[in-house]
Amino acid sequence: xxxxxxxxxxxxxxxxxxxxxxxxxxxxxxxxxxxxxxxxxxxxxxxxxxxxxxxxxxxxxxxxxxxxxxxxxxxxxxxxxxxxxxxxxxxxxxxxxxxxxxxxxxxxxxxxxxxxxxxxxxxxxxxxxxxxxxxxxxxxxxxxxxxxxxxxxxxxxxxxxxxxxxxxxxxxxxxxxxxxxxxxxxxxxxxxxxxxxxxxxxxxxxxxxxxxxx
Numbered sequence: 001x002x003x004x005x006x007x008x009x010x011x012x013x014x015x016x017x018x019x020x021x022x023x024x025x026x027x028x029x030x031x032x033x034x035x036x037x038x039x040x041x042x043x044x045x046x047x048x049x050x051x052x053x054x055x056x057x058x059x060x061x062x063x064x065x066x067x068x069x070x071x072x073x074x075x076x077x078x079x080x081x082x083x084x085x086x087x088x089x090x091x092x093x094x095x096x097x098x099x100x101x102x103x104x105x106x107x108x109x110x111x112x113x114x115x116x117x118x119x120x121x122x123x124x125x126x127x128x129x130x131x132x133x134x135x136x137x138x139x140x141x142x143x144x145x146x147x148x149x150x151x152x153x154x155x156x157x158x159x160x161x162x163x164x165x166x167x168x169x170x171x172x173x174x175x176x177x178x179x180x181x182x183x184x185x186x187x188x189x190x191x192x193x194x195x196x197x198x199x200x201x202x203x204x205x206x207x208x209x210x211x212x213x214x
Contacts, residue, residue: 005180007156008100008212009147011165012108012115012133014187015205016093016124020044022083023188029079030072036060045190050109050142050169077111089122090186096205097127100213105130107150109143130154143173151177162212164205171199182208 010016013023020041028038036059039047049055053069064072090096097104105128108115112133119131132150151158158177163170166187174181182200185191194201202208 005160005162005212006102007154007161008102008104008209009150009161009163009179010097010104010106010128011163011167011170011187012106012119013110014166014189015164015184016089016097016106017087017118017122018090018186019084019087020186020188022080022087025083026076026079030076031056031059033072033075034060034068042190045188046193048167048188050167081114084118090205092204092206094124096209097124099206099209103129105150105154106132107143107147108133109141109146110134143169144176147173147179148177164202164208164212166194168193168197171197180212182211184208 013019024039024041024044027044031037031039039059047055047058052073053064053066056069056072057064106119106124110133112135115133116131119125119128125131130150130153132146132153134146147163151161158179161174161177161179163174163179163181164184165171165181166184167189171181171183182202183189183194183197184205185194185201185203191201200211202211
C-alpha cells in the first residue's frame with residue numbers, strides 16, 4: 001500500500017497564483033528586446049520549460065548564453081512586476097488549501113523578498129508552515145535543489161510529501177526527493193504535456209488536493 005503523504009508543498013506561479021497572461025506579456029517584453037517573435041499563451045504552454053534559458057533559445061532559434069539570459073531575465077521581471085497587482089489567486093486556491101488535512105508549505109522560483117509579502121497580501125500565510133522563494137539575483141533554474149533545501153529546512157522526508165505544481169519541472173523536482181506530484185492544468189504547461197508525463201493530473205486545485213491525499 002502506498003505511503004500516506006502528510007505534508008503538501010505548493011507551487012506559486014501558475015498554480016496558486018493565476019498569472020499566465022502576465023508571464024506571457026513579460027516573456028514577450030524580454031524576447032522583443034532582442035528582436036525575437038511574440039508568443040501566445042498557447043505557444044508558451046506548449047514550449048515553456050526550465051532552465052528558462054533553453055526555452056528562450058528555442059523561441060529565438062539560437063543559443064542564449066548566461067550573460068544574455070541575465071539581461072533577458074531582468075527585463076522579464078521588470079515587466080512582470082508592473083502587472084503583478086492585477087493578478088488574482090486561482091478560483092479555488094483558498095478552499096483547496098483549506099481542504100488539506102496535513103501541514104502545508106510553499107516553494108516558488110519567484111524572488112523570496114517579493115514572494116513573502118505577496119503571499120501575506122493574499123491572506124495565505126496562516127495556512128503555511130514555511131514560504132521559500134528564490135534567493136538569487138537571476139532566476140530560471142531547475143527546482144529540484146530548491147525543493148531538497150526546502151524540505152531540509154522543514155525537517156520532512158520526501159516520502160511524506162506531495163507537491164502540487166503546473167510544470168514538468170515540478171514533477172522532476174518531486175521525483176528527485178521521492179515525493180508524489182500532482183500536476184495542475186490551469187498554469188504554464190499544456191494539459192497534453194502534463195498527461196503525457198504519467199503523473200496524476202487535475203483541472204482544479206481542489207481535485208489536485210484530493211489526488212495528492214489519495
